[in-house]
Amino acid sequence: MKAFFLTEIGKTEVREIEVPKPKSGEVLLEVGMVGFCGGDLNGFKGLFPLQEYPNILGHEVGAKVVELGEEVPDSIQIGAKVTLYPYQNCGTCVACRKGRPNACKTNKTMGVRRPGAMTRYITTPWQDLFESKTLSLKELALVEPLTVGFHAVSRGKVEAQDRVAVMGCGIVGLGAVASALNRGAEVIAIDIDNSKLEIAKKIGVRHTINPSQEDLHERLQQITEGDGPDVIIEAVGSPTTYRSAVEEVAFLGRVVCIGYAKAPVEFNTSLFVQKEIEILGSRNCVGKIDFPEVIAYLEKGKFPVNEVISKVISIDQAPETMDAWAKNSQGIVKIMLDLEI
Numbered sequence: 480m481k482a483f484f485l486t487e488i489g490k491t492e493v494r495e496i497e498v499p500k501p502k503s504g505e506v507l508l509e510v511g512m513v514g515f516c517g518g519d520l521n522g523f524k525g526l527f528p529l530q531e532y533p534n535i536l537g538h539e540v541g542a543k544v545v546e547l548g549e550e551v552p553d554s555i556q557i558g559a560k561v562t563l564y565p566y567q568n569c570g571t572c573v574a575c576r577k578g579r580p581n582a583c584k585t586n587k588t589m590g591v592r593r594p595g596a597m598t599r600y601i602t603t604p605w606q607d608l609f610e611s612k613t614l615s616l617k618e619l620a621l622v623e624p625l626t627v628g629f630h631a632v633s634r635g636k637v638e639a640q641d642r643v644a645v646m647g648c649g650i651v652g653l654g655a656v657a658s659a660l661n662r663g664a665e666v667i668a669i670d671i672d673n674s675k676l677e678i679a680k681k682i683g684v685r686h687t688i689n690p691s692q693e694d695l696h697e698r699l700q701q702i703t704e705g706d707g708p709d710v711i712i713e714a715v716g717s718p719t720t721y722r723s724a725v726e727e728v729a730f731l732g733r734v735v736c737i738g739y740a741k742a743p744v745e746f747n748t749s750l751f752v753q754k755e756i757e758i759l760g761s762r763n764c765v766g767k768i769d770f771p772e773v774i775a776y777l778e779k780g781k782f783p784v785n786e787v788i789s790k791v792i793s794i795d796q797a798p799e800t801m802d803a804w805a806k807n808s809q810g811i812v813k814i815m816l817d818l819e820i
């Protein structure tokens with residue numbers, strides 16, 4: 480069967496591999512849809528230090544269970560439509576010991592430090608599966624990227640009375656937008672790409688700001704009656720957005736950091752003290768909490784699934800798609816690999 484490999488920085492290839500056999504405690508999945516992650520693009524560009532080469536990419540999966548290994552409980556049935564938790568934690572580091580495996584020191588993500596899902600059949604431990612009876616494989620492939628934004632909103636302890644600004648409306652930022660709205664908060668979506676702001680509006684956001692066309696500070700002040708947002712979620716990873724998150728957040732506010740900044744960022748730390756703000760890192764997601772929450776949210780059918788999927792491609796189109804995406808990512812929210820075409 481075909482598999483899509485990231486072979487080295489800037490190079491991808493479709494190679495032939497063997498269909499795997501499920502070991503004890505594992506299931507065999509027939510993969511239908513896999514999302515391309517921003518992390519895959521960074522791995523391709525050589526900007527992701529954890530990426531191992533060569534490796535099959537892909538960790539955002541919509542699949543069907545087709546075979547059960549030994550010791551798999553009856554709760555897992557052949558034909559079930561599932562997505563999977565793609566992180567593997569060590570169980571012994573300080574983060575694991577404290578019950579926060581998402582921040583494991585030696586986390587191994589599928590497609591990054593072990594083989595990914597961009598192929599027709601993969602095996603995985605049954606404990607990593609999350610099922611939905613109603614979502615399509617395409618929707619199931621959107622669950623994992625959305626969990627990252629949902630986790631950030633949990634880290635920010637967002638409640639209904641909060642005003643939350645989300646900087647960056649890629650799929651992670653849009654997940655944060657959806658989750659904050661789901662908690663009843665007032666959400667302000669910020670991006671320099673108007674098409675992404677339109678998607679945020681479809682999710683239910685009332686206020687959008689495009690800082691390349693309007694004054695971010697003035698608009699935030701106006702929307703929040705001079706207070707600034709209670710929570711700012713940084714989902715871009717640029718020095719400018721990191722600094723403005725700290726500058727714009729309200730006194731006593733929370734800044735949640737999801738974006739990986741590619742370079743060190745300089746801050747006016749007096750603002751940390753003066754405003755008594757909380758700065759919170761947010762990494763990946765907590766499988767047992769965020770996956771069921773996102774699945775339940777998507778099952779309500781209000782998320783604009785087709786709008787966020789910019790393109791659906793076949794495995795043979797994957798190499799050229801990766802090249803084109805690396806050259807121009809403008810307007811692209813999510814590319815999906817369809818393994819059934």
Ligand SMILES: [Zn+2]
Pocket residue numbers: 516517518538539623624
């Ligand atoms: Zn991802």
Ligand SMILES: [Zn+2]
Pocket residue numbers: 568569570571572573574575576580582583584585586
């Ligand atoms: Zn660990």
